[in-house]
Amino acid sequence: MNEQLNYLPSGFITLSKNGIILSINETLLQILDYSSEALIGKHVHAILPNPARMFFQLYFIPLIMRKHLVEEMYLSIASKNGEEIPVLINASLHNEKEEAVIYCVIIPMRNRNEFEDQLLLAKELAENAFEEKNEALIELEDALKTLEDKQEELKKLNQQNLIFKTNTEKELQLAKKIQETALTKDISNEKVDILSFYRASNELSGDIYGFYQINPHQYGIILLDVMGHGISSALITMSLQSLFHRLISQGVRAEVVMQELDSHLHDLFQNNESAWHYCTAIYLFVDTKKQTMEFINAGHPPTIFQDPAGQQLELYATSPPLGTFEGIHFKSKTLDYKKGARILLYTDGVSEPLGQENLNLALQRHATLPLSVTRENMIVSLSNEAKDPYKNDDQCFILIELK
Amino acid sequence: MNSPDILTRNNVNIKGNGKQPIIFAAGFGCDQTVWNPILESFEKDYRIILFDYVGLGKSDISAFDSVKYGNLSGYVQDVLDVCSALDLKNAIFVGHSVSSMIGILASLQKPEYFSQLIMIGPSPCYLNDPPEYFGGFEEEDLKGLVNLMEKNYIGWANAFSATLLNNSERSDVANELEDRFCSTEPAVIRAFAQACFFGDNRNDLPHVTVPSLIMQCSEDVIAPRNVGEYLAKHLPSSTITFMNAIGHCPHMTDPVETALIIRDFLESNTESIMREDIGALHE
Numbered sequence: 001m002n003e004q005l006n007y008l009p010s011g012f013i014t015l016s017k018n019g020i021i022l023s024i025n026e027t028l029l030q031i032l033d034y035s036s037e038a039l040i041g042k043h044v045h046a047i048l049p050n051p052a053r054m055f056f057q058l059y060f061i062p063l064i065m066r067k068h069l070v071e072e073m074y075l076s077i078a079s080k081n082g083e084e085i086p087v088l089i090n091a092s093l094h095n096e097k098e099e100a101v102i103y104c105v106i107i108p109m110r111n112r113n114e115f116e117d118q119l120l121l122a123k124e125l126a127e128n129a130f131e132e133k134n135e136a137l138i139e140l141e142d143a144l145k146t147l148e149d150k151q152e153e154l155k156k157l158n159q160q161n162l163i164f165k166t167n168t169e170k171e172l173q174l175a176k177k178i179q180e181t182a183l184t185k186d187i188s189n190e191k192v193d194i195l196s197f198y199r200a201s202n203e204l205s206g207d208i209y210g211f212y213q214i215n216p217h218q219y220g221i222i223l224l225d226v227m228g229h230g231i232s233s234a235l236i237t238m239s240l241q242s243l244f245h246r247l248i249s250q251g252v253r254a255e256v257v258m259q260e261l262d263s264h265l266h267d268l269f270q271n272n273e274s275a276w277h278y279c280t281a282i283y284l285f286v287d288t289k290k291q292t293m294e295f296i297n298a299g300h301p302p303t304i305f306q307d308p309a310g311q312q313l314e315l316y317a318t319s320p321p322l323g324t325f326e327g328i329h330f331k332s333k334t335l336d337y338k339k340g341a342r343i344l345l346y347t348d349g350v351s352e353p354l355g356q357e358n359l360n361l362a363l364q365r366h367a368t369l370p371l372s373v374t375r376e377n378m379i380v381s382l383s384n385e386a387k388d389p390y391k392n393d394d395q396c397f398i399l400i401e402l403k
Numbered sequence: 404m405n406s407p408d409i410l411t412r413n414n415v416n417i418k419g420n421g422k423q424p425i426i427f428a429a430g431f432g433c434d435q436t437v438w439n440p441i442l443e444s445f446e447k448d449y450r451i452i453l454f455d456y457v458g459l460g461k462s463d464i465s466a467f468d469s470v471k472y473g474n475l476s477g478y479v480q481d482v483l484d485v486c487s488a489l490d491l492k493n494a495i496f497v498g499h500s501v502s503s504m505i506g507i508l509a510s511l512q513k514p515e516y517f518s519q520l521i522m523i524g525p526s527p528c529y530l531n532d533p534p535e536y537f538g539g540f541e542e543e544d545l546k547g548l549v550n551l552m553e554k555n556y557i558g559w560a561n562a563f564s565a566t567l568l569n570n571s572e573r574s575d576v577a578n579e580l581e582d583r584f585c586s587t588e589p590a591v592i593r594a595f596a597q598a599c600f601f602g603d604n605r606n607d608l609p610h611v612t613v614p615s616l617i618m619q620c621s622e623d624v625i626a627p628r629n630v631g632e633y634l635a636k637h638l639p640s641s642t643i644t645f646m647n648a649i650g651h652c653p654h655m656t657d658p659v660e661t662a663l664i665i666r667d668f669l670e671s672n673t674e675s676i677m678r679e680d681i682g683a684l685h686e
Contacts, residue, residue: 017656018649043649045624050540051547053624057651058500059557062433062585065440065655074554116554 011106019044033080049078064102068093086113175204182241184210191288193371193401200394204234207347207396208241212248217289220248224281225347229394236277254285258296258330265323278323294334298322301351306363308340343400349393353385371401406488413454413485414461421449424491430500433585434460440658454485458591460583473594482509486516493518500524501599510613520615521665524651526626528603539627545600557587608637616668617643625651
């Protein structure tokens with residue numbers, strides 16, 4: 001090798017087309033810390049670490065064989081003590097005496113390599129950050145989509161709910177009408193006036209009443225208040241109504257009427273405690289010929305009885321409410337009346353907003369006016385109290401005048 | 404995808420005057436021109452089929468999909484697509500390096516496409532798996548190789564300019580710039596490297612039915628001698644030939660020896676089939 005090539009300020013090596021080292025300059029030997037005898041005749045793999053050997057076979061050989069030129073190939077070479085040195089290689093292929101010879105110039109590039117490593121690292125970090133950002137964005141989009149789906153679902157449910165509510169309201173209005181048709185009409189004749197008032201809360205009513213002329217001189221009057229209001233209470237009133245309608249119309253004795261209603265309630269709920277309802281009730285049996293009035297009060301607010309002189313008597317409960325204890329023995333009380341006596345029966349939906357004393361007064365105040373005036377005044381008073389919290393209870397009262 | 408599209412996508416070129424089809428599949432990272440030094444030996448007697456895998460050479464780079472081609476099955480599909488597009492039956496498949504394994508996998512899916520597999524420097528698994536198997540590399544080595552690829556710009560800078568100029572009016576310019584003969588285009592090469600070097604196809608070998616030739620080079624660092632011997636032992640109806648050529652690319656460094664061995668194998672194989680026929684006639 002000539003002096004200039006030998007001391008060129010970069011490595012110089014020649015290889016056979018198979019990669020056998022044919023010559024190597026002093027500069028490269030110094031970099032590698034080998035003597036020329038140790039390397040000449042060896043395969044170039046001797047100075048390449050494993051990955052570089054692969055790369056050499058996969059890229060260097062095809063390029064040099066096909067293009068006869070390799071430019072700026074990055075590789076690493078290994079010195080005698082195993083140190084890896086990053087290098088740039090330029091190579092060309094020449095045919096000398098019908099044999100191909102590969103000339104390689106090898107330039108160590110430790111600093112530049114460090115710089116490139118940093119660039120690659122920065123690139124990788126940027127890619128990772130970008131990836132993370134994208135993932136976060138995708139997650140956010142997913143969350144948004146989920147939210148929108150949920151909102152859409154909610155909207156649908158709301159619509160369904162609205163339809164359901166409208167249907168239910170219609171049904172309830174219809175049920176209310178049906179319930180009202182079960183109520184008996186006012187009675188007014190030469191012996192007796194029986195007037196009623198009935199106003200259900202927004203829901204179906206738990207109040208029910210009925211009055212019947214059993215025969216020309218006997219009347220049965222009943223008022224019941226099933227605990228609570230709403231559909232379940234209303235259904236119970238309807239089942240009780242059909243029962244008392246039959247019993248009272250047939251002129252069955254007061255004790256039996258109450259006994260039957262009581263056992264009906266027990267029958268309804270004997271196997272189902274969670275559906276259990278009780279009911280307060282008052283039953284009056286009036287005989288206009290004997291001028292007597294028989295009554296049983298099962299846990300109901302006291303009925304007000306007023307004699308023609310304006311003296312009032314309150315008919316308190318004679319037994320617990322219907323459907324509470326099994327085996328209650330109902331016993332009626334009887335009192336005589338004089339013509340002109342008046343009676344007021346009511347549920348707590350009336351007494352609570354107006355006050356017990358006002359009921360007594362209402363009956364007294366208009367004692368000389370027709371019974372219908374008393375009723376009107378009471379309705380007005382109830383309407384005036386409509387703002388108060390009791391407005392949501394069912395309201396029902398019955399006024400009787402015995403003539 | 405119809406046939407003309409596949410022929411364009413994989414840049415299929417057909418040469419030669421014979422009838423028997425012979426497919427040449429390039430190894431890692433390079434295009435079909437690697438076969439140029441040996442083609443002359445086959446032109447007279449064979450129908451030579453050359454192609455580029457998607458992402459390499461003059462293939463349609465827009466068909467590249469890093470998921471599909473992140474696995475050998477993507478490249479296997481390229482081979483099968485080409486065979487199907489050309490309606491090939493009983494073709495000879497010559498694969499270099501990783502293409503050997505691609506040929507094996509393709510033959511497992513469609514054995515009727517292939518009559519013989521010829522493998523130059525094949526390896527079913529590059530990683531060492533001691534104590535039974537010595538593929539030649541540790542995971543660190545393969546990572547180092549990927550790192551070297553990332554730091555080399557061969558081919559891809561040009562490919563990048565080609566993409567920039569990718570409009571029909573200037574396609575002549577793009578073609579001029581395009582030289583992906585041996586490309587390290589990052590997206591493509593990373594997927595290919597992953598698919599080639601980190602896979603393990605040892606379990607597929609016993610299922611191969613197509614007769615094969617293993618061409619084992621001297622001092623091949625990528626597919627060492629013991630790997631060739633392992634293949635010969637585990638591949639049914641295989642033959643191994645040890646070459647004088649040194650390195651991993653004998654078709655480029657020693658085209659004469661390479662072509663001779665391939666022709667010898669094909670002729671002796673054909674002869675044995677012919678002899679069987681003759682024998683049958685005599686009975």
